[in-house]
Amino acid sequence: MEEKLILEDGIEVEQVYRRPETLTDVPYHYCPGCSHSVVHNVLMEVVADLGIQEQTIGVAPVGCSVFAYHYMNVDMQEAAHGRASAVATGIKRVMPDKLVFSYQGDGDLAAIGTAETIHTANRGENILVVFINNGIYGMTGGQMAPTSLPGMVTSTSPYGRDVSMVGYPLKITELVAQLPATYYVTRQSAHNPNAVRKLKKAITKSFEYQQQKKGTCFIEVVSNCPSGWKMTPVETIKYLEEVMFPYYPLGDLKVPKN
Amino acid sequence: MEKEIRTEEPRLMKGNEALAEAAIRANIDAYFGYPITPQSEVIEYLMFEVPNRKDKKTVVLQAESEVASINMVYGAAGAGARVMTSSSSPGISLMQEGISYIASAQLPCLVVNVVRGGPGLGTIQPSQSDYFQATKGGGHGDYHLIVLAPSSVQELADFVFDAFKLAEKYRNPAMILADGALGQMMEKVVLPKDNSLPKVSKPWATTGKTKDRERNIITSLFIQPEVMEKVNLELQEKYAAMQSEVRWEELNTDDAEVLLVAFGLSARICQKVMDLGRAKGIKIGLLRPITLYPFPYKRIAELAEKVDFILDVEMNAGQMVEDVRLAVEGRAPVYFKGRMGGMISTPDDILNEVEAISEKLNVLHQ
Numbered sequence: 019m020e021e022k023l024i025l026e027d028g029i030e031v032e033q034v035y036r037r038p039e040t041l042t043d044v045p046y047h048y049c050p051g052c053s054h055s056v057v058h059n060v061l062m063e064v065v066a067d068l069g070i071q072e073q074t075i076g077v078a079p080v081g082c083s084v085f086a087y088h089y090m091n092v093d094m095q096e097a098a099h100g101r102a103s104a105v106a107t108g109i110k111r112v113m114p115d116k117l118v119f120s121y122q123g124d125g126d127l128a129a130i131g132t133a134e135t136i137h138t139a140n141r142g143e144n145i146l147v148v149f150i151n152n153g154i155y156g157m158t159g160g161q162m163a164p165t166s167l168p169g170m171v172t173s174t175s176p177y178g179r180d181v182s183m184v185g186y187p188l189k190i191t192e193l194v195a196q197l198p199a200t201y202y203v204t205r206q207s208a209h210n211p212n213a214v215r216k217l218k219k220a221i222t223k224s225f226e227y228q229q230q231k232k233g234t235c236f237i238e239v240v241s242n243c244p245s246g247w248k249m250t251p252v253e254t255i256k257y258l259e260e261v262m263f264p265y266y267p268l269g270d271l272k273v274p275k276n
Numbered sequence: 277m278e279k280e281i282r283t284e285e286p287r288l289m290k291g292n293e294a295l296a297e298a299a300i301r302a303n304i305d306a307y308f309g310y311p312i313t314p315q316s317e318v319i320e321y322l323m324f325e326v327p328n329r330k331d332k333k334t335v336v337l338q339a340e341s342e343v344a345s346i347n348m349v350y351g352a353a354g355a356g357a358r359v360m361t362s363s364s365s366p367g368i369s370l371m372q373e374g375i376s377y378i379a380s381a382q383l384p385c386l387v388v389n390v391v392r393g394g395p396g397l398g399t400i401q402p403s404q405s406d407y408f409q410a411t412k413g414g415g416h417g418d419y420h421l422i423v424l425a426p427s428s429v430q431e432l433a434d435f436v437f438d439a440f441k442l443a444e445k446y447r448n449p450a451m452i453l454a455d456g457a458l459g460q461m462m463e464k465v466v467l468p469k470d471n472s473l474p475k476v477s478k479p480w481a482t483t484g485k486t487k488d489r490e491r492n493i494i495t496s497l498f499i500q501p502e503v504m505e506k507v508n509l510e511l512q513e514k515y516a517a518m519q520s521e522v523r524w525e526e527l528n529t530d531d532a533e534v535l536l537v538a539f540g541l542s543a544r545i546c547q548k549v550m551d552l553g554r555a556k557g558i559k560i561g562l563l564r565p566i567t568l569y570p571f572p573y574k575r576i577a578e579l580a581e582k583v584d585f586i587l588d589v590e591m592n593a594g595q596m597v598e599d600v601r602l603a604v605e606g607r608a609p610v611y612f613k614g615r616m617g618g619m620i621s622t623p624d625d626i627l628n629e630v631e632a633i634s635e636k637l638n639v640l641h642q
């Protein structure tokens with residue numbers, strides 16, 4: 019990336035970072051402080067770094083990231099709510115040598131699309147699933163998600179999630195990790211620079227495994243939602259660390275056996 | 277299966293199997309489906325047969341549901357594949373959201389509905405009660421499928437080719453609307469020639485963004501109403517252009533005084549009615565719509581000018597008859613004869629109806 023640049027006023031500077039060609043020149047519509055934009059960046063940086071833009075096909079979900087294809091400069095399909103992994107299956111099966119990822123929220127992946135999620139992973143579809151778990155339905159205005167924490171106040175659990183009525187938050191990543199055909203299952207975050215570096219490594223590994231036709235790679239990113247949680251971005255980081263991570267502990271759930 | 281499968285000799289085949297064999301010969305890239313009676317033989321045949329065809333690279337996958345099947349079809353069609361699914365009524369109902377997305381994103385594909393009696397879980401016996409669902413859209417939004425209605429095992433096989441031709445020409449999902457009897461019965465069939473359906477170029481497909489083009493996006497999301505309206509207008513223009521593909525068959529309409537209108541299996545029964553009636557001196561003709569969308573409104577209107585009355589025969593509570601009435605616009609009286617829930621009118625039932633109507637209208641046919 020490093021190269022010399024001459025600014026308009028003649029000053030010579032060194033460019034150490036720039037928008038990768040895998041991102042379009044469109045400003046994100048996401049709320050300030052939302053993880054979606056960070057994860058988009060990291061994902062597309064990896065696609066650029068690995069030089070796989072021409073082979074990569076993405077699937078956008080229904081959710082806040084429904085417009086992921088506005089920003090990701092790769093061929094993309096927009097799936098029906100919950101069906102991204104089925105759409106990804108269709109793409110991958112007819113083009114087994116291409117690299118396919120789905121990008122899905124928790125409502126999409128762990129509520130309406132649970133069957134597709136489990137069965138795609140159970141078949142070991144050779145794709146990458148990026149799962150943004152922000153514990154809430156962001157796009158529709160902050161309703162309870164299958165992953166909302168006990169007691170969490172949302173617009174459809176205004177007195178807090180009552181687990182005696184609606185059950186406990188679904189740890190779908192743990193379920194996916196149990197399935198023999200999944201290859202690499204990990205839970206990451208994107209809330210500070212160190213976490214972003216780790217996330218980037220996980221995504222890089224996943225694409226490499228996919229190139230080696232190893233099976234399903236599944237990355238949960240425990241994320242925030244300042245608008246849905248009704249918090250400032252800084253407060254959401256605290257909530258992540260104090261409330262979300264204890265319930266959704268970060269780290270690998272399944273790593274390849276050597 | 278036998279070696280003779282590759283010869284062009286007539287064979288005796290079950291409808292569902294002829295359909296599946298035609299799909300292999302049409303070089304489909306992928307089939308995604310979920311078992312349901314009375315069409316499970318389609319996926320069974322493909323699963324058994326495709327591994328024996330060394331020259332075929334067809335993907336055949338049993339999905340976890342019809343919801344998954346149709347969304348796999350969406351993904352594969354968006355990637356430029358020639359792809360199909362098949363099911364029967366309850367399964368087709370489950371697919372409707374996906375079909376609406378496919379219509380909006382303008383992806384060519386084939387959906388086969390081997391209809392069984394409903395509503396609900398209904399019966400596994402044959403029915404035509406999904407006519408409205410097939411021809412008026414089925415899912416949400418203003419859209420249409422191209423709908424072909426076979427009335428023989430031969431057509432069940434042939435229409436696989438016709439459906440893909442039309443779907444790929446118009447970038448539109450096509451449906452073959454059969455029924456449980458057609459799917460299950462065995463008839464003589466001359467299979468379509470292998471490899472005889474050329475592939476078309478699909479520059480819009482998501483095959484990976486190369487340096488020389490912008491990225492390809494498959495979507496049905498047009499959030500600004502001005503844009504969504506424009507997309508709708510484009511779709512409506514396409515549906516108008518599709519009207520030129522209308523197909524129907526006429527038998528003995530030249531001198532007909534009574535016109536039967538029926539599609540699919542009902543049309544087969546009506547042929548017998550016509551023969552029985554003519555033997556008695558009743559001049560019966562038959563019009564069989566082959567495409568249910570587009571529908572032969574114009575031709576039915578022309579014939580309505582010449583006949584005493586029209587009897588529409590279906591295996592449902594009266595669905596296509598609404599289109600027949602729209603076509604006729606009062607030019608002739610239109611009657612309906614149908615049975616529901618998997619029951620089928622016999623030729624005698626229908627002929628009795630013809631005679632009773634003739635008597636009521638005071639028209640002498642002898």
Ligand SMILES: Cc1ncc(C[n+]2csc(CCOP(=O)(O)OP(=O)(O)O)c2C)c(N)n1
Pocket residue numbers: 080081082083099122123124125126127150152154155156157158163
């Ligand atoms: C079939 C269907 N049901 C419901 C919706 C409405 N809907 C859109 S997005 C969404 C939830 C999205 O939440 P999530 O998947 O967690 O993603 P986020 O917006 O939080 O990123 C819902 C319920 C829809 N579009 N389609």
